Amino acid sequence: xxxxxxxxxxxxxxxxxIAHEILEKNRGCENLALVGIRTRGVYxxxxxxxxxxxxEKASIDxxxxxxxxxxxxxxxxxQNPVLKKTEIAFPIDGKDVVLCDDVxxxxxxxxxxxxxxxxxxxxxxxxxxxxxxxxxxxxxIRPDYVGKNIPTSKSMSVKVKLREEDEEDQVVLIxxxx
Amino acid sequence: xxxxxxLSILDTADSFKEISTRKIKKVPTLRGRxxxxxxxxxxxxxxxxxxxxxxxLSADVINISASTSSVTKGENLIDTARNLEAMSPDxxxxxxxxxxxxQLIAQHLKCSVINAGDGAHEHPTQALLDLLTIREHKxxxxxxxxxxxxxxxxxxxxxxxxxxxxTMGMEVILVGPPxxxxxxxxxxxxxxxxxxxxxxxxxxxxxxxxxxxxxxSRFLLPxxxxxxxxxxxxxxxxxxARPGVLIIHPGPVNHGVEISPEVMSSPHxxxxxxxxxxVAVRMSLMYLLLGGADETFD
Numbered sequence: 001x002x003x004x005x006x007x008x009x010x011x012x013x014x015x016x017x018i019a020h021e022i023l024e025k026n027r028g029c030e031n032l033a034l035v036g037i038r039t040r041g042v043y044x045x046x047x048x049x050x051x052x053x054x055x056e057k058a059s060i061d062x063x064x065x066x067x068x069x070x071x072x073x074x075x076x077x078x079q080n081p082v083l084k085k086t087e088i089a090f091p092i093d094g095k096d097v098v099l100c101d102d103v104x105x106x107x108x109x110x111x112x113x114x115x116x117x118x119x120x121x122x123x124x125x126x127x128x129x130x131x132x133x134x135x136x137x138x139x140x141i142r143p144d145y146v147g148k149n150i151p152t153s154k155s156m157s158v159k160v161k162l163r164e165e166d167e168e169d170q171v172v173l174i175x176x177x178x
Numbered sequence: 179x180x181x182x183x184x185l186s187i188l189d190t191a192d193s194f195k196e197i198s199t200r201k202i203k204k205v206p207t208l209r210g211r212x213x214x215x216x217x218x219x220x221x222x223x224x225x226x227x228x229x230x231x232x233x234x235l236s237a238d239v240i241n242i243s244a245s246t247s248s249v250t251k252g253e254n255l256i257d258t259a260r261n262l263e264a265m266s267p268d269x270x271x272x273x274x275x276x277x278x279x280x281q282l283i284a285q286h287l288k289c290s291v292i293n294a295g296d297g298a299h300e301h302p303t304q305a306l307l308d309l310l311t312i313r314e315h316k317x318x319x320x321x322x323x324x325x326x327x328x329x330x331x332x333x334x335x336x337x338x339x340x341x342x343x344x345t346m347g348m349e350v351i352l353v354g355p356p357x358x359x360x361x362x363x364x365x366x367x368x369x370x371x372x373x374x375x376x377x378x379x380x381x382x383x384x385x386x387x388x389x390x391x392x393x394x395s396r397f398l399l400p401x402x403x404x405x406x407x408x409x410x411x412x413x414x415x416x417x418x419a420r421p422g423v424l425i426i427h428p429g430p431v432n433h434g435v436e437i438s439p440e441v442m443s444s445p446h447x448x449x450x451x452x453x454x455x456x457v458a459v460r461m462s463l464m465y466l467l468l469g470g471a472d473e474t475f476d
Contacts (some may be wrong), residue, residue, distance in 0.1 A: 066193065069205040069235075075469060083465070085193045119202045 005150060005158075006171035011131070014147035015044070018129050019051035021145050026096055031124060033061040033095045037113050038084055041065075041101035043164040044131060048100060061095075063088035070112035092121040098144075102160040104130040107141030132171060134158050179302070181345050188310050191455070191462035197234055198457055208235040208468055214262055215271040217294070218244040218279075223429055223453055224294050224303070228271050231460035237268070259283045268468055272296075290467045298332045303463065304428050305338035307456040309346065311448050312383060314455075315424055319346035325377045327353040327409055328387030328436055329398075331360045335428045336387060340366050351377050354409060357398040374409050378419045386411055386427045386436045402435050412438045416446070424448055 006014070026032055029052050036045030042064050049062045064087040068074075071081075099113050114126055131147040136154060148171075152158060156175040163169050197203055213232040217225055225241065232239040242262075244250070249258060255274070262270065269290045272280040277299035284291040295301040309319070316322055324343055330336045330352050343350050350368040352359065359370060371377045378384065389405060399405050411425065425437075425447045433439050442449060 069207040069465075074207060083190050083193045086196055115206070119204070120200065 001175070003173045004170060005132075005173050006148060008169040011147070011162075011169045011171065014131065015047050016051060018145045018147060019048050019055065022048065022098060022127075022129065023052060023055065025127075025144065029056050029058050029060050031094070031096045033063065033090065033092060033097050033123075035063040035065050035088065035097055035099050035113075035117065037099060037101045037109060038064065038066045040160055040162050040165060041099070043162045044102060044129070045098075045100035046164075048098075048129065061090040063090065063092075065099075065113055065116055067109060067112040067116055070116045072108060072112065086116070088120055092117065092123045094122070094124050096125045096127065097123040098127045098129050100129045102131050102162070103158050104128070104133045104141075104143055104146075105136055105158075107137045107139040110141045111139050131160055132158055179342070179345065184306070184309065184342065184345060187306055187459065187462050187466065188313060190466060191306075191310055191458040194458040194461040194465070195455070197461070198454070203234050204236055205234065206236045207465060208232070208237040208268075211235075211237040211268040211468055212266065213237045213239045213269045213271065213464065214242065214265075214267040215239065215294070216242045216244070216258070216262070216273075218249070218272075218274045219295065221273060221294070223456065224273065224301075227453070227456040228292075228294065228303075228460050231457050231464060232269075234457070235461055235464060237464070240267075255279060255283065256286055259287055263287045263289060269464060292463060292467070295334055298334050298337070300338045300341075301334040301428075302338050302342075303456070303460055304335050305342035306463075307452055307459040308339055308385070308426055308428075309342055310455045310459055311426060311452050312424065314451070315448065316382065319343075319348050321347070321349075322383060323349045323351065323381040324383040324385060325351045325353050325371075325374075325381040326385045326387065327374060327411070329358040329389055330354050330363065330387070331358045332390060333387050335385075339385065340368055344368075351381060353377050355399065355405070374411070375415060375418060378415060381423065382420060383424045383426065384411065384419065386425065386431075388428070388430060389432055389436050391432065391435075402432075406435050410434070410436055410438065411441050413440050413444070416441060416444070426452055429453070 034045040034049050036042030045062055049060055053059055066084045066086045068081050068083045127144040129145040130143045133143055133146045133149045134152045159172045159174055161168055161170045197205055215228050229239045229241060267289050271292045271294050272283055273294035274296050277297035279296050280291050280293035293302055326336050340350055344367050351371055352368050353371045353374050356372055423446055427449050431437055
């Protein structure tokens with residue numbers, strides 16, 4: 001059974017709030033950079049970048065991270081996930097980098113992303129913004145900014161749809177028992 | 179190799195290019211895997227390229243040169259390969275002067291084997307990096323015309339490229355003296371020409387092959403100078419080519435024989451780009467081979 005958890009407006013309000021929270025915690029955006037984790041984290045980061053640029057009349061850096069090469073489960077699946085490009089065109093030394101992803105689950109993706117990031121330089125801090133936190137962490141990883149906390153059981157799955165990639169903005173919980 | 183296989187290797191290679199531009203040129207993907215390269219013929223580019231590709235993926239890479247190995251004591255190919263396999267490599271990269279040698283090894287061994295050039299037969303990774311280089315500048319393969327110029331009969335680079343380019347929908351014209359052109363090669367679906375100036379105006383890409391200087395003594399050429407006059411690429415001849423023509427060469431280059439130094443440093447020349455792309459293509463291949471899927475690329 002599929003339940004819609006967040007609709008377009010909910011997502012928009014969450015993104016707005018996260019943008020404000022980022023600015024609040026970092027006291028502005030002077031040192032800020034947003035790095036989106038492929039695939040949907042990239043769109044989330046882009047939207048946050050636009051909001052922050054508009055609010056602060058600034059131009060903060062945006063990067064794209066593909067963590068495929070840093071995964072801890074390569075070779076375990078039959079087929080490797082498709083590799084896409086990483087594009088971090090700005091220096092990250094001394095920056096406050098906010099990693100953006102759509103769903104936080106076991107935390108392994110974020111672990112891979114942090115490893116990838118430190119290969120590029122030495123950020124002043126790494127923070128984490130996620131649209132959905134669904135629990136079930138397998139590593140000691142925690143988000144700084146969360147759109148919505150959704151308690152789930154392991155058998156369920158959370159699907160985030162964003163209009164840049166899917167037809168609409170929506171968060172769906174799949175497999176919930178009624 | 180199918181068109182899909184080729185595209186998958188090229189697309190993946192694209193994403194690997196960026197790693198070589200970082201300060202820390204390493205990703206942990208093949209950490210702890212072992213890659214042994216076994217070269218029975220000399221090589222600068224190919225061997226270094228494979229070594230760097232493996233190391234940038236964090237694999238352990240060991241290079242063996244036949245001339246300093248027990249092959250000189252008479253140990254045969256299969257024994258050599260089996261002994262190495264007993265040390266659990268994940269990939270064996272093999273260059274040999276006999277056609278089919280990597281294939282033979284692959285039949286006897288369980289680990290993955292990559293052909294880095296076997297006699298005059300094939301040099302598949304060269305063709306792949308050539309395709310990647312072409313795609314970067316021409317966006318699409320369909321309808322592109324290529325001239326491959328030189329000693330076609332003895333060139334594994336020519337053979338691999340003919341197969342690869344035909345698969346991707348390109349048109350291939352072979353140019354060279356009749357003494358260096360295999361009989362009936364048109365059966366591969368290519369056309370043949372014995373005069374560079376005839377073909378040069380028709381093509382989008384010119385691939386120059388190295389004239390193997392030892393051939394001259396076998397009377398395939400009257401003299402290097404005559405070869406250079408008829409088939410060597412100079413700025414003068416280039417004036418007859420299309421304005422956006424690309425020039426590639428697998429290396430090493432004989433200056434002033436198949437290609438003049440001025441052409442090599444002209445903006446048409448992508449010779450050094452090829453070398454850069456070689457690392458990315460080999461990284462791509464290693465990543466795809468060790469990805470867990472039971473992949474075979476023929």
